[in-house]
Amino acid sequence: MVKESSVPEVVILRLPLYIRALSQMSAEGKTVISSKSLGSRLQITPAQIRKDLSYFGRFGKQGRGYTVDSLIETLTNILGLDRRWNSCVVGVGRLGKAIINYPGFVPEGFKIISAFDNDVNKIGQSVNDIKILPMNMIRSTVEKHDIKIAILAVPATSAQNVITELVDTDIKAILNYAPIAPKVPPTLILRNIDPVLSLQSMTYYLQ
Amino acid sequence: MVKESSVPEVVILRLPLYIRALSQMSAEGKTVISSKSLGSRLQITPAQIRKDLSYFGRFGKQGRGYTVDSLIETLTNILGLDRRWNSCVVGVGRLGKAIINYPGFVPEGFKIISAFDNDVNKIGQSVNDIKILPMNMIRSTVEKHDIKIAILAVPATSAQNVITELVDTDIKAILNYAPIAPKVPPTLILRNIDPVLSLQSMTYYLQ
DNA sequence: TAATGTGAAAACCTTCACAGCT
DNA sequence: AGCTGTGAAGGTTTTCACATTA
Structure with missing residues (x-):
């Protein structure tokens, strides 16, 4: 093998x-x-x-x-941290906003270029100088700005659908904040940030 | 052994x-x-x-x-998820606030009882109906409300100091959001949430 | 038949211990 | 003397494969 x-x-x-x-x-x-x-x-x-x-x-x-x-x-x-890695945030709810705003959340070299959401009320607004674009612009924006990393901050219920959309773009890695274990093709790198799982396993040792 | x-x-x-x-x-x-x-x-x-x-x-x-x-x-x-686990948030900056506010961030059974900060301007204020208390009240509050879990959202620079303080209380587990690898006695359960590390290791596979 | 539960094998990861270099 | 780099040993985790049972 x-x-x-x-x-x-x-x-x-x-x-x-x-x-x-x-x-x-x-x-x-x-x-x-x-x-x-x-x-x-x-x-x-x-x-x-x-x-x-x-x-x-x-x-x-x-x-x-x-x-x-x-x-x-x-x-x-x-x-590969000597280069710049363009990224985007998908889902601009409370969590997405926090991610975009949190200073030092995204270290040197990881630049959040754009943000996407499906909520008509959010589209067009800006968070930390990043304009919120509609989801259907992901593909073209990702291509245009050479975005390789998506930070996923949508609700669990839509996470798998969004990921399926992302697979079809030039996105190569996903940092997933949704509390699910998404299915991705092996060509895509996936990391899950899931504090709930951490909490739920800690309690075993507290009894 | x-x-x-x-x-x-x-x-x-x-x-x-x-x-x-x-x-x-x-x-x-x-x-x-x-x-x-x-x-x-x-x-x-x-x-x-x-x-x-x-x-x-x-x-x-x-x-x-x-x-x-x-x-x-x-x-x-x-x-042990059939019980209720009282927890507290330490550090009520942007991240701490997001943690307290994020619905579903803390699942059923994990109840955030109190929040602590050292900033005189924040003490006394409330976030999502949780009153912000001064750090020197951690020990007594933790004892009084049977809090076993601390969610740490202070800056990296003060994280180790705060953890050293926590060790001296009835806190038994720490969910640490500060980007450090803190030293804790083996009796304490520690889980780190560190999205930056995730991003920085993903890029290896993107080259 | 369909799926569990589990010893045994295989794969994987960490630690040891020391030759070799500065 | 002090510390690296690394085969080999040791330990842990995963997978296999099959006897067993509903």
Whole structure:
């Protein structure tokens, strides 16, 4: 059987964590760190950090550790975070508005270009200088502005339908806030943000 | 070595998903389902569902499947979702307000009882009928109202400090929205909601 | 017949432990 | 001396496959 990629997904999920911790350390004036010190900050074993990094190359110096800034650069590059990723918000209810407005919600590099909604009263209005467009303009807008990421903030009841619409566009990744487990073709990247699931599993350990 | 619990955490994380899908199916009028049909709705293999359930008992009937409503009840009971869980929001900025206001953000059984902030201008005000209290009242309020869950929506810079404060109260679980990997004692349950990490790992697959 | 429940196998991920480099 | 990079070991999770039962 052919493997899509040889890097485990769990490893990819940890890389942004490394970048974040390294950036803090850089801000604190550290120039070199060991896997041990990075690990203790993140509560991850040093061996795991070294193993994770080893999937991509050999970035450390034996006896010394890693150069903070160059490791940040390397990881940023691996994840493709050295480019700008245009995104859009679909669904401009309370949640959608909060997402568009929340400063630092969307980090450097992720630019929200447009917002879509089906509510006739909302269309034409602006949120944080982003004009709300009708849903039927998604396809053309996505194409025109090279939007690759959709942030989905519609009610659960319409989420699957909207996703089916999105599949038909140039959107390549969906950050889904609707509390459903949507079906997407394997070519599309999907991440779910689902605080309710987190709450509902925590209680098991509280009894 | 002693195992804390014999049920893998991944299994616990999937149970709320099962409840959700089963509830939908129940609403659709289905009374009996097989692991196959439940799995196809959630894109999980039937074997995994059967294995997961087998950690807790034998709930199915060979040749038939599972009774939807009784499985919902069983899982709800296992997770402790048949009780009410009092919670509080710490940090009433834009995000905190959105959390308090968002309908269905907090599902049945999770009741937000109080909100805390350190901003003198906010203290005394109400959001969605919940009065904002000063931080130094957390300890007593949590005790008084039997609050077990804290939803943390403070800025990243103060998150670790607030968590350290929370550790000293009767709070047993934290749903953390701050973009940090906080250190908590192993007695406290922690779940992080971190959309930024999700975005930053998605891009790896978009290149 | 149709589907569960479950040991055993396979796949996957983490940790160990140490050779090797600075 | 100190720390990386990495095969190998160990542990965990998923999948297989089938005996069993309604």
